[in-house]
Amino acid sequence: MAALSALTTTVITCLILITPAPAAASGASCVPSERDALAAFRASLLDPAGRLASWSGHSCCRRWRGVHCDGWTGHVVKLDLRNDHAVHSDTDWILFYEVRVDIDSSWVHSALALRNTGEMISSLAALHHLRYLDLSWNNFNDSSIPLFMAGLKNLRYLNLSGPSFSGRIPPQLGNLSNLQYLDLSSGPTSSSDLSWLLGLSSLRHLDMSWVDLSAVRDWVHTVNTLSSLKVLRLRRCKLESAISTLPHFNLTRLEVLDLSVNKFNASIQQKWLWDHKGIKELYLTEGHWFGSIPDALGNMSALQVMDLGHNNLMGTIPTTLQHLCDLQISEEHFSSLLNLKYLYHSGNSFKQMVFEEDWIPPFRLKVAHLRSCRLGPKFPSWLKWQTEIRVLDVSGTCISDSLPVWFKTVFSQAYSLNLSDNQLCGTLPRTLEDMLAMVMDLGSNNLTGQVPRFPVNITYFDLSNNSLSGPLPSDLGAPRLEELRLYSNYITGTIPASFCQLRGLVSLYLSSNHLTGEFPQCSDNYKALPPDDLDPFFSPYFGDRMSTIDLSNNSFTGPFPQFLENTTYLRFLDLSHNNFSGKLPTWIAKRIPYLRHEGHEAHYSGWEQGRCLRRQHISFTKGQELRYTFSNYNLVVLLDLQQLDRTDSGGDITAPWAQEPESLRQPLGWKDSEHDRRFELKGLESLDLSRNRLSGEIPSSLSELTSLSWLNLSYNNLSGRIPSGHQLQTLNDQEYIYIGNPGLCGPPLRKNCAMRGRHDEVDDVSDDLAALYLGMSIGFVVSLWLVFCTLLFRKKWRIAYFVLFDRLCDNIFVQVACKLGKKSSVTGPKNNT
Template structure:
């Protein structure tokens, strides 16, 4: 009955029940309504004509379905419509796109809407289009020239329309579809693109390198332009590029040379081959995440990677890399755990802020990265920016583990398993104070296990199995509580190891390393024995010099001393002669 009511906001409550057209009968001046995140059900006759013209409407998580609400057809001129997770089923009606052609925001995500999208949406004024988690199929259409964000992940879309263009596009979230072929070369024209997530699709071949050839194709009338003839002045603004779980092939993408702002790069589970180029550090100096897991890369790991000062996640596992682990690991400042290195505030790669002229809309999309940590595959989403990890496992790396590794005090996960690493475990491994997971298994490491491992108070997973380690297994602190169900499995495959928890006992008296109290007592007793020994030596030297000086400077002492020696000599001589004669007579 509130005929002058212009704005109704009841969102984010615990309201339930049914709303019908009778509730809206007198709201002739209503411009904005928000009923989102309640338990309300809208049951409205399909022939009902609403008395108002809405500018903004948010019915997210209300029950509108299963049929697409026909009364929305009368809301032409609406600037923002959100009907996500409203149990809608079936095809999107054709009138929907023309009715809301002036809308800046459309959110129809998390329903069961099916069918194909129109071949072109260029006539619309959209800035943000959210259609994720539906059953949509067909091609990604020609988009409005005004669009900045398109979010269509988890559908069944299978490709792009020819001549795909969106000059204002900033974020394209397209993962978990069925997109085939290759990424269109028109991506080189997306000068405002910041986020491209096209992982978990069926893309193949190679990425466009946005070089001379592509630029000429995109700008055929500018063949004589210096910008076309030189790629050095051309660059993209992409900060997040997620291409994992596709079938991309050929070498490391030259496309990345044009992405100097790149922060998060994920090329995992593809078919990339060849060596990593040395220009990685120079072309993408701001990289925080570099993930190349499960490809066919080979050759040495370029030392230029160590110049990525902001790098926090380095995953080169399950490739064919060989040679030694590069030196200068301490140059990766973000892994050192210093205050200076941690000052940088990162945006989350899986949170995207959508803005239009009137308000900002934030959404965390459901993509993630899979990290092998603590012996299992763990999915990271919003907490990705807090992970610090180096994973070089399942390669053919040789040589020793660099001592410089101990400088990475901020490292949480270190996995060097399944390589050909030799030498000893660095004695300063205890400096990695933030380490929670350490896997050095399936190498040919030798020598003893450093006692400093017990200094890793955050350690919750350790695997040193199948090496050539020997000597007593250290204990204390975290080491005594790891893998309580089967602690010996951490050391299996090292026949030279002895002591708890393996069956082989060490030679000599058994005993744990001294506790703090025992160490103090041992130190005190050791000092007492040392004092006694030093005192005895000093006393012996002093006494000897006193006798020598007395004989040297006292004539009476000399006469008495040497006279005593002569008398002793004469007596020993007489005794020995008499004894010899008696012994000779007895024999005769």
């Protein structure tokens, strides 16, 4: 035994001596070729915040941020360059789209995002031992997913989520047979064929949410081959079919299935959906499902989270749902939900959401969607414990209470706050600048007091339909503000000069207040762009990004706001019902070209034309005022004169096109001379003259309106050939344009003008025959009555007429008798024979 023990000790000692020490423990640097590959990759990136400042020297395994090596071999096995300052958890991409769904997604490319100047270089292909690669939520300038990633055969984890890459997903990713985790969500990418997934037999987590899969067919069979899947997320993928008859449901390990926000337009009675009892989370919201909830749902006994909202389901809730004992959304269960982070309860009216005043919840929520739930009338006191909240929606929840004093403190870290459509009263904190909210909606309440200074990161701020009063703060802050809604309040005073600092402003609503004075001109308020244009919210001029401006129903004075000359992308402008004065600038049509679109409008009122003291009003939108007294009608781009026989004066427009009244002819820009009839509104884009009593032919000059994109001449009395022209032939629904005018002919109508000519000839012949028959009938009647009247009043003529008539009758009798006698004499002997 002693000899054996000594031998064993010797062997172990030898093994220890010949086994190499761990590379990291021994202080050795990483493999030189891999270090060089990382350095080359680093050199191709822009790192404005210095996230990769540690990437220098030889010890890349121990000191380079995000680089992890194998402890024994020194090979790089993990590269984690995820932008944690844009996204904070695996489910925070939901927050991103819920908070910023209407706003430019470039906000996630913060100062800490890595950027590249072109296509990603392939130096990372040298990391043959790489098992973990995370490049999510950076800014790679919408470059395509590089093909070299398909050569990293040892990858187990690949995360390319976020709006970093674009284009088609390379099918070569199917070569990564060892891959267990794949996240391609949230990027503007697409795939027309998912057959490449067949090579990922080890895949356990697949997230392709927001990837365009509209061209994919029979995706159910393809996904069903991934027998190791535990998580499958295909949210908002533009999928259009979920109908499938699987012979066997192969996803026996599936725990999370998310197919929400697609347009399946199919019965929810799809057997493959309800065949698995192990699913814990099921999301089918906004899937355009219809029909009744299947009884088989009750067999999914492991379900903990289920969302079937926003569909077209009908019928009764199956009684089998009583078997789903693990479902948690009732009051008695909330006390045990220690780890609850996300609560989606919007659209319900269950009163169990009203808790006791002193109830302290055991959870700390990140997301709480409680829209339209009955939380009131008191402000929910349990919310004061939710200091980690990031998204809160309690809009329309019947709260009729004052804003709590802890509002600012508790919700200081929230991204999105929606408390609109309640009866909140009281005043706002004097300043909100230290809150981190990007979206804040307190509209349609009863809040009073002054408008506070804005949150520093706010991009959408809504305080409309309240009772706020007093002047605006002199220093607004909020350099990233994109949309401001303060309409329908009692705000007084002038617009502060700090407005000119809001260079990211896109929409501005200040109507129906008591604002006075001149709007800041901001004409000299130019600021040079920062180096490399790192801030996506920065514009050199105030108004440069604006698309909507509503300043109506105030008491603004002074000339036309000069800053509007910078609003190149402006689509809606309303300056009506103010006290502006002076001339309307001639540069409007040139500098604000996007006002020329149907559905957008421009209102100007209160201007004096030269020394003219009368008020002018001009409106350029469908369904709005039809008073045109502004002389410069060349600015008109949308004109709606539909059914003008219902005017205030009661007059009808029944004249032919060549005889319009002056009031109609002038706004149309119509010039009428002996040989020339044409439209002068070359910039007109929309014209509606339907349902009037217009007659005559359509002027051929209509085809000269090269900007025309919408036309409606239906239901009039127009006739003749429809003018031809390239512009008219490009309009949509061409037959509908001319419907209700039986006298029109030619393309696009099926009525041929040549046939119309032949029909006219036939009609002319028919008219002549009818005249002939009518004349003959009248002549016969007149002649008959002439003879009758003569006989009636002249006795001698009457006697002579009847004597003549008797003679004629006698002669006829004799002739007939003779004929009959001859016939009898001829036929008699033959009969005797």
